[in-house]
Amino acid sequence: MSWQKVLSNNGYRVSGPRRLVMELLAESAQPMTPLEIYQALSQSGRALGMVSVYRALELLAELGLVCVVYNPNGSSGYVAGSAGHHHHILCKRCHRTITFAGSEDLSDLIQRVEAETNFRVSDHLLQLYGICPECQKISADTVEDN
Numbered sequence: 474m475s476w477q478k479v480l481s482n483n484g485y486r487v488s489g490p491r492r493l494v495m496e497l498l499a500e501s502a503q504p505m506t507p508l509e510i511y512q513a514l515s516q517s518g519r520a521l522g523m524v525s526v527y528r529a530l531e532l533l534a535e536l537g538l539v540c541v542v543y544n545p546n547g548s549s550g551y552v553a554g555s556a557g558h559h560h561h562i563l564c565k566r567c568h569r570t571i572t573f574a575g576s577e578d579l580s581d582l583i584q585r586v587e588a589e590t591n592f593r594v595s596d597h598l599l600q601l602y603g604i605c606p607e608c609q610k611i612s613a614d615t616v617e618d619n
């Protein structure tokens with residue numbers, strides 16, 4: 474289902490701010506902070522107020538159309554979402570972010586943790602870090618082990 478359809482199916486108009494933010498994130502390979510979104514839109518002559526950027530992100534995140542991911546330094550950014558249970562893998566060099574499907578991905582681990590802690594696990598947050606194929610090529614001769 475397209476993001477336009479998700480918005481309208483949930484009773485929201487595909488308004489200027491929502492469309493601009495969504496189109497920008499859909500084109501971006503890297504997560505973007507609200508400030509970066511604001512700046513990118515300003516530079517391309519489609520200025521939005523910061524408040525509009527935040528409001529649009531809040532709604533898009535609520536509908537699962539954008540996801541929050543975490544950079545290696547702990548700062549967070551937004552990427553365009555994808556349908557179904559999924560997770561993100563993020564390149565530590567260039568911050569390119571890819572989604573991967575994750576059904577039943579952690580069931581062994583969760584069972585073990587439940588047995589060890591007596592918690593009942595209801596949810597999880599998983600994100601992987603690594604070096605993307607392009608960055609592996611670029612730095613093949615200067616690979617650091619981080």
Ligand SMILES: [Zn+2]
Nearest residue numbers: 564567605608
């Ligand atoms: Zn990379």
Ligand SMILES: [Zn+2]
Nearest residue numbers: 575578579599
């Ligand atoms: Zn999962």
